[in-house]
Amino acid sequence: MTYCVGIKLNAGLVFLSDSRTNAGVDHISTFRKMIVYEQPGDRTMVLLSAGNLSISQSVREILQVEELKERNADGAPITIWNATSMFDAARVLGAAVRHVYDRDAESLKHAGVDFNVSFVFGGQVKGEAMRLFLVYSAGNFIEATNETPYFQIGESKYGKPVLDRVLTPDTPLEEAAKCALVSMDSTMKSNLSVGLPLDLVVYEAGRLQTDKIVCIDADNPYYRMIHSGWGQKLREVFDSLDDPVWDDAATEHPLKMPAARHAVLRKITTPQERLI
Amino acid sequence: MTYCVGIKLNAGLVFLSDSRTNAGVDHISTFRKMIVYEQPGDRTMVLLSAGNLSISQSVREILQVEELKERNADGAPITIWNATSMFDAARVLGAAVRHVYDRDAESLKHAGVDFNVSFVFGGQVKGEAMRLFLVYSAGNFIEATNETPYFQIGESKYGKPVLDRVLTPDTPLEEAAKCALVSMDSTMKSNLSVGLPLDLVVYEAGRLQTDKIVCIDADNPYYRMIHSGWGQKLREVFDSLDDPVWDDAATEHPLKMPAARHAVLRKITTPQERLI
Structure with a gap:
């Protein structure tokens, strides 16, 4: 499996990807899923x-070496x-996906394999604002907006709640x-098929180049701080919330659960009773 | 959709279910998914x-009113x-699932509908310890153990990370x-097809009855505290973790990211370059 996230902010773009690939749990490999074109x-x-x-590698290869059908207004x-x-x-990327579809999809179908691929693709071209796209396996795509400033593939x-909250x-x-790193950490905790090393790129709006590219492995001190710090503090927060208190008395105490009063609604006590 | 969780502890059992059912986003209804037999x-x-x-309602009906094929050692x-x-x-429940399968599965298949149903089923019978099962659509089932003390359906x-941590x-x-309530809250935040009211049962080991049954709606003060408190404190924890600091200098500072040094690995700067 894979977990990748791309984020578009006023200040710039953030991209993070894991590097684990699996064809069954007994066939796990490391393939990096991020490329920067600059x-x-x-x-x-x-x-x-x-x-x-096989599809995503073909798309990335074709994107570089084959001439696709997309043309500008002059036909070039x-x-x-x-x-x-x-x-x-993004149109060029979509055309590359369709090129691979035309070449491979029927054979994959014969083998019972879906044509399954998706991309997060973002960046900036001189003279234009930054943009961030999600490209589907049909080669179509959508763009991130202020209301939805990130895409995941x-x-x-597992990693979505913290993105939504922050x-x-x-x-x-x-x-x-x-x-993004907290989101990735939650994902790796719950899904063994997402794993280190991570690739992280932070791009500052308008710079048209980035030096903030880092490959994060288990020895990275910042990632280790996130990994242990988040888990431990989450537990502290959990402990700081009061447990429920059960009480039959009608009360306005904010932590008391009115017990038993709804019991009859969902409880069956004889074989003859029915409740769907 | 649905979110239900059942937990088996030394001290007892906890069950929590939502009540939202949807057949498409334009067809959302409230159906409660928990029944207590006592x-x-x-x-x-x-x-x-x-x-x-339709399958789960049929199973619950049949469980009560039809005689299934399961027999004890005496043939009764x-x-x-x-x-x-x-x-x-649990065998009786599995037999009920198979009974509905025999009756409905072929017609459902003709309509392009999978025979999709699952149950969390737990409790205690006098003279035996508490047990908790997950029953699949084939009527087979697995039992919770000390290593895996909960089941979700x-x-x-979205709600799994907090269960794993606690x-x-x-x-x-x-x-x-x-x-369980925090887990449900995270799920409802991220999936609109999981919704209030909730049914919560807390069963104390050995009691063979429970008075702690509550239907939780948006007015429940304890749930409101969980809902606002968890989100707010999670954000505070997030803010308390230091942001990464980028630095080219080789340094042991735990929060510094060594920038740019890995850049060449994943960066393409000319059309002729290739990198899969």
Whole structure:
């Protein structure tokens, strides 16, 4: 499996990916799922991939070496290197997905394998604002907005609550990076098929290049602090909430549960009784 | 959708269920998913259900009114009311699932509907220890152990991390009830198809009856405290963790990320370069 998250803030972009791939629990490997495409001063793009590895690798290869059908207004081919907007670059990525679909989907279907792939793709082209896209296996895509400033691919559920609680467009970049790492840590705790090392990129709006790229392994001191600190403090918070107190008396005490009063509604005490 | 959780502790059992059912987002209803079967002093059993509502309702009806094929050693029919063990009662539940399968599965298949149902079923029969089972749509089942003291059915992922962090067989009953409510709150925050009211049962080991049954709606003061307190304190914990600091200098400072040094590994800067 995979867990990747891309976040678009006013201050910039944050991308985080794990690197575990599995074809069954007895066939686990490390494949990194993030690539940065960059011409400093002109464009920075980050691609995260999830799904069938043979498909995502083919898409990434084709994106670089084959001429796809996307054309600009003059009929000239668009590539990710000459696209004048992130939207056009996302179209190129979508075309690459469709190219692989045309080549592989029928054979995969014969083998009983779904054409399953998805990408988070974001960045900035000179002269345009930053943009962040989620590209589906049909090559279509959606764009992040202020209301939905992040996209996840792969095993998204375990790590979603903290993103929802923290992220807004005004979140500072480093805080969003921390949030992505907490989200990843929760995911890795609950799903063995998501694993280290992690790739993290933090991109500052308007810079058109990034030096904040780091590969995080189990020895990374910051990640170790997040891993132990979050678990321990979460437990402290849990302990700090009062336990419920059961009480039959009608009371306004905020921690008392009125016991038994609803019991008859859902309790069956004889074989003849029925309650659906 | 549904979210239900059953927990088996040394001190007793905790059961919690939501009550939202949906057949598409434009067809949401309230159906309660918990039933308590009880002969005080002899047996207390709690049944939680998830999956296709027509199947789970049929199973619950059949469990009460039809004679199933399960027999004891003397050839007499076993019901949940005369079963001498929770294991036998779980067999009766499994037989009820198979009965509905035989009746409905083929027609459902013609309509393109999976035979999808699952149950958490636990309790205590006089003379035996408490037991907790997870019953699958094939009527087979597994039992909770000290290493895995809880079962979830329905939308389980959002609410799993807190259960994993808190629950052990030694967890006190009221703390486990709080944990189940936090787990439910996280699930409801992230999945609109899980909703109030909730049914909560806390059963004390050996009592063979329970008075701690409560239906929790949006006005319940304890649930409101959990809902606002958990979210707010989680945010405080998040804020209390330091943000990462980026630094090129090799340093042992625990919060510094060594930036850029791994950049070349995953960065492509010319169209000719390749990196899968």
